Amino acid sequence: MPLTTRPAVLQAFQALGWQKTGRGQDARLHLDLPDRTVSVIPHLSQLPDSMVLRLHENVSTQRFDEGFQAVDGSQNTRPMVPLILRGGRRAKHPHVTATVIADEAARLIEWAAGHDLDALYAGFRNLPTDAVGSQPLYHLVALGLQGDVTRLTGYLDAFRAGDRLSFVPYITEDMVARALTLAETTAERAD
Structure with a gap:
């Protein structure tokens, strides 16, 4: 039919x-x-x-x-x-x-x-900080899911010092801090 x-x-x-x-x-x-x-x-x-x-x-x-x-x-x-x-x-x-x-x-x-989701996530992690559109948020999420505490700590320190690292305006210090929290949780689970 x-x-x-x-x-x-x-x-x-x-x-x-x-x-x-x-x-x-x-x-x-x-x-x-x-x-x-x-x-x-x-x-x-x-x-x-x-x-x-x-x-x-x-x-x-x-x-x-x-x-x-x-x-x-x-x-x-x-x-x-x-x-x-x-x-x-x-x-x-x-x-x-x-x-x-x-x-x-x-x-x-x-x-x-x-x-290949792993390759996709790796691509998001490797994006530059001056990416546009939704890519910067995907970048932060992928770093958090990978447990990349070191890079996200560097980002947060830079934001707090007034350096936005060329991130688009909608990416806030709070978002970077939440990505870092996600990374810390991910890293703890991996241990």
Whole structure:
């Protein structure tokens, strides 16, 4: 039976074990894998001769999400911080059916599982302090999760001395201090 609406597509993913969060156009689906979470925001559109399923996909991890929350200082529920994004992948089908959704879900899982998270975290740790956008926050989180007390102590000392190390303005001394606390906790657990 063809699926002709976005709610029907969402329900087809849910029938496969995906969890829905949000409502209306903000609705997204996620599936927890052993070491990561894959999320997707599906959109469906009708063409004269076919249907287009457009998928905005990302990968997050509970570990990074919790680290992000700790460093950011937010009290929100798990934020599902996108570590890897793939936006707007389009799949054209004569009809979108539950079988098509099952095939797309399998592709999403394969795509999400194919990323080396250790290499990704190492990349975040190696970012320069003058990185832009969300990268500086990801940098602090990755250092905290690695337990890099030495580097974060150096950052905090510099901030306290008035040297922002070229970090973007939204990175605060408090964020650096929270990243250091995370690093200390991580290092203690490793001992």
